[in-house]
Amino acid sequence: MRAVVLDILIRLANLLIVLLGIATIIFSLPYLAPGGPERALIGWPYTAERAAALRVHYGFDRPLYEQYGLWWRNWLDGEWGRSKFTGRPVLREVSLTLPLTLKLLAEAVVLAVLIGTFLALVAIYPWHRPYGGRGQGMAVVAAGFPDFYFGILMKFFFVWHLEWFPIGGFAFFSERPWLAYRQLLLPALSVGILYGIIIGPRVAARLSAAREIFEDGFDGFLDAGHLREVRLWHVGGKALGHSLVVLFQHGALLLGSIMLAEKIFTIPGFGDFGIEAFVRRDYPKIQAFLLIMVGGYAVIRALANGIEAVRERRLKRDPAQFLSDAPAKSPAGLGALCMQDSFFLGVVLVAVIATTALFASYIAPYLPDEVHMKDRLQPPTTQYWMGSDLLGRDMLSRIIFGARYSLMVAGAGATGALVLGFLLGGVPRFAHGLGMALMSPIVGILEAFPALIVGLLMMTLLGQGYVQEIAALTAALTPSTAAVFLRGYVAARSRSLIPVGLIAAVWLQAFGLAIIVEATLNFLDIGLLPLMPSWGGDLKANLPYLHVNPAIVLFPGMAVVISAMGFNLMAEAVRKHLVWRQLG
Template structure:
């Protein structure tokens, strides 16, 4: 197992390097000048040249990449063009808010989807199965930004029981998860963000459980006189590796944050930070945020691989 972990970590290095190249290159493909937010329209050529030199935009792109990568490795993501603050601090603050939102969405989505998928897998072809499948299809099909707008109209505008936007009564400086006056700001974005993972994971769990139930060993367990809940544990253990793979992808999606959901609810997470960076052409923030989120996604896949190996001995590697 140790050798497998080391091997996987070594595999992650070229992946992270490739991701860094893509992150650095993509932002230069977008039209516009990133320095236009700093310079007045009547800026002189000397001023433009001075600012370009200060931010390193006067060097060839390959040289800019190597300089940027060297700083990133040491934890220096540069300075934000829009705010003038360190990019790493901006990312850490936004990522902390996204973790708060994603943790709630994970708790709702993974728990509800796994339960619903297991029930449907045990009752294939019944009205219960059709109801769960229909709900899963709706979850996958309904755009989360549309659901967010609907929830705002119902609970914030019509019923006036939940706040429409923001992170708390005092803005985003402080948030107390155990204070209802703060927690109510989290409810609607959390439910909105969990809808798509519920649909995807429920359908995957249903298929995995139904497939395992059709295997011969389940009949053997019943013939041995095992209780149904004991059989259920064996079924879930065999279905879990497939479900874990999908959960890992969805967790990476949630950690990446949804630009639309966080923007709709003005939740100051990584998605909201990305949206602002795109609109203001803040290249250092854009590059740093995308890179950090991509590395989190790679790390999540590594953890899921290890969990799959721990759950199913058949997947153990040397």
């Protein structure tokens, strides 16, 4: 009992350190903005009188530590500043948008937990046999789907094709509760289905590894029909608990998905509030958004890790690990890795995309910006295999040339994140306890910022362009790679501190995530410059014409899915191979 209390106190202390670090980073954002804090926080027009009033309000004429204390006091007093563009108090806008997002988040969490529990129970059936990794392929495919693209597909099929949901408009719960619920149901489904598929195999692996369904003479239950339902409820209850914990450990990605769902389905919630703030560089709103979103996620993550530690009775172990779910034992040689179906398929997909991008000038039938106004919005034909956009540009050519930019930016960002992640998480492992103790709080603070939010923040600070986007992807993916190097269990059981297989798996997974984040930034018009062909940018530009010519939206999205899926398949295969080597 004393160990439990001590561990809780340690976790609370770590949470306070993380929250303090998050607040400090958020406070420093206006000082990192172009033009300094005055131009970052004041609205348009910029006048000497408004600048003088702003200096007094934020204490810019005082020492930095006094400004920090004043910033904290203003926030605790509810003085969150005013929007640069609307002029309204930021706290007022937050109070109007946050409740709607919480309702959407609650619906998405319930659906994801139910779907994940159902898939986990199906995956481990028959329950008297060990779990063989069933369903992991579906999880890899779901992880390769950009959230915004899956939302577009859901909206196209259920709203425009089947007409089961209203096309536009928005109703409030206080006025028309049933219509408001229907309008939130489809966005919640688009998020819940993806994350239910992702967490299902992980929940099944945890149930099987813990042997929670094989205890106390389970074979007798199989023969006793009247007890089988009791056992099913017992297993289902444990699966529900695991599903909730695993989902909260994916909270960083979940929050980004909620933001994009609000954007796709035009919901005026807190996620849309944040995206608008980043696009407009409205720093008072950005600070409010980050403080609530990142701080809330840090609390939820700490709570989920604590619950998981109590459930497993291993209070000193952080359960959120990259390589924690060990697959069934299998041959561990390099040839076995190459012969895995998932690795082979991933290599083929990536090789096809990379070769197409490398020889784009020879493969593409047209130049990406070649305009044919007489052939606007053409469906797929022998001349335009994937249709043409509003300007008559060939979509196949734009997708091929877009692969060159997208893969180059994503690859450079993933490589930069690998290097920085190794410096932050891998190098301290060589110092053993001291290095890990010093870097764990720093990595924990950085890890609290979701990758999409970091990407949006970096593009807001740096501006648009491919170099800026590479820097944004590097910053967005560094915390997760550093956490893997710092806490990976397989590395701890290996003969070397950082196995080569771990580095390869981290880089491949970072590459797959970088493709999705890069496409998302371009879809939000904050990534590459508009003239550069990119998958996400073309998808956003053609989205208004989805009902006229679906091909010009579906094909760019499929390019993102296939590329990300290829790298995810290889990362999953390398991860399994690495675990097999440790078990062998």
